[in-house]
Amino acid sequence: MKIQTIILFIFIIYCYFVNADNLVALEVDTTSVSVRTFQYNGADGSSIFPGKNIVKIAGAQPFRVSAYEESYIVSAIKGWDYYVVLVNGQDTLLYGIDLQTGEIFINGYSPNKQMLYIYGLTYDLKSNQLIAVSSMEYEAGDPYFDVVLVDPNTGEISQNLTLHNSYPNNTWYSGLYTSSQSQSQLYILFQSMDEKTNNTISGFTTINTIDGTFVNNVWINSENNFIYSFVFDETSGMIFATMSQYNGKNLDFISINPTNGDYTVISSDQVCAGSGPVIIDGVFLSPGKEPKPSHTISLVDTNSGKIIKEYLDIFIDISYLNSY
Numbered sequence: 001m002k003i004q005t006i007i008l009f010i011f012i013i014y015c016y017f018v019n020a021d022n023l024v025a026l027e028v029d030t031t032s033v034s035v036r037t038f039q040y041n042g043a044d045g046s047s048i049f050p051g052k053n054i055v056k057i058a059g060a061q062p063f064r065v066s067a068y069e070e071s072y073i074v075s076a077i078k079g080w081d082y083y084v085v086l087v088n089g090q091d092t093l094l095y096g097i098d099l100q101t102g103e104i105f106i107n108g109y110s111p112n113k114q115m116l117y118i119y120g121l122t123y124d125l126k127s128n129q130l131i132a133v134s135s136m137e138y139e140a141g142d143p144y145f146d147v148v149l150v151d152p153n154t155g156e157i158s159q160n161l162t163l164h165n166s167y168p169n170n171t172w173y174s175g176l177y178t179s180s181q182s183q184s185q186l187y188i189l190f191q192s193m194d195e196k197t198n199n200t201i202s203g204f205t206t207i208n209t210i211d212g213t214f215v216n217n218v219w220i221n222s223e224n225n226f227i228y229s230f231v232f233d234e235t236s237g238m239i240f241a242t243m244s245q246y247n248g249k250n251l252d253f254i255s256i257n258p259t260n261g262d263y264t265v266i267s268s269d270q271v272c273a274g275s276g277p278v279i280i281d282g283v284f285l286s287p288g289k290e291p292k293p294s295h296t297i298s299l300v301d302t303n304s305g306k307i308i309k310e311y312l313d314i315f316i317d318i319s320y321l322n323s324y
Contacts, residue, residue: 006219010299023048023278023285024082024099025318026062026073028293033060033086035097036318043283043299048312049320055102057095060086061320063116063175072175073276074116076130077324078123078152081105085116092116094155099324109155112136118150118157120188122179131209133188135173143284147212156270161212167205174202176230178239180258184209187235187239187258189230190217199224199245203261218261228273228291231284232258233302240284240302242273253284253305267305272298276320283308285321293317 009158021041027034038051063072063085067239074085082097083106091113096106110117120133130150134157138144149159167173167190176189180298191296194201203219220227222243229242239256241265251271256263274294282302288294297311297318 008274011143013298021100021280022324023051024054024077024322024324025051025276025287026084027316027318028062031315032056032058034101035084035102036083037099040323041278042281043308047313048297049311050316054099055097055104057088057104058085060088060095063087063092065212073320074119074121074132075320076121076123076320078130078320080324081152081157082322082324083121083150083152084123085118088308090114094118096152099315106155111156118148119173120177120186120207121150122177122186122209124179124184125181126184126318127210131186131207131212133186135209137242141172141224143169147207147214149212156170162214165205165207165214168219169205171203174227176227178230179231180232180234180237181208181239182234183258185215185258187232189227191226194223197223200226202227204239204258206258212244218258220256220261220263222263229275229277229286231277233281233282235279235282236302240279242271242275244273253300255302266302268307269304269305270307272300272307274298274319274320278323280323287319287321293319297321 023038034056035054036051038048065191076083080099093108096301108208117136118132133145135145146207147161148157151158171190171192174189174191179186189204227244244251253267253271254263254264272286272289275291277286284300286298287294299308
């Protein structure tokens, strides 16, 4: 009976993540952010556009990474509830949105509006909790962070799970992270500069999303890399990413072994490096080919790296896909 229960539980997790066919994305313009949902019918299905505009948040924008076009996003989905951190004016705030009704049930929360109070936000299905990382208690530039629970109704930090964890020295948070439901792990991408070569190098910190324990820091085994997309695939157990040299040259679509940082180049042809991709049934869905809002969703085969098809709507500009 116990074995049957475990098998059923694993099957539920697999169906929850891999077979998800609902998508949510941010539609960004110069004065607002809209939350838009889509129905994905598989690689052989019809276009996901135009989707449904759920709610518009005036004055909001994603974070911007200076000197680059890409932005990064802190978001998670728990059932029908979508959580996203946005900049509004001078403030950095968490919003909670019901994807069925469009109700904003957390209308801009932060204990310190001048800083990013949580990142790496994710929902863990096994423990039914929102978990995140916070560096709020440390000085800017320190490599330390706490792993915290986030109240799903208010956005407040409800509990500290582990304190004073650390990235490697002389590294910084890249703005990218991904998580695994089956492994109950959160992977936060960090970057550093090789002082001898001036090359950018990357790695990731792994955290257990049930109890918040620090697992390890893993370097990606490349001496010159810059990561644009970063997403875990439940089917293969690998992290898929787009990687280039720091100057943007030699863009590759790769898979990364999350246990040791070894990577495999899948394709170097027509690589899609859109902001906030997802993987569903072996298909990498990328909002365009560059890390900025796009009118296009590119469907990429994770085995070959080839573009299967593209969906286009010239009236809709989206980034940061999430599946639910």
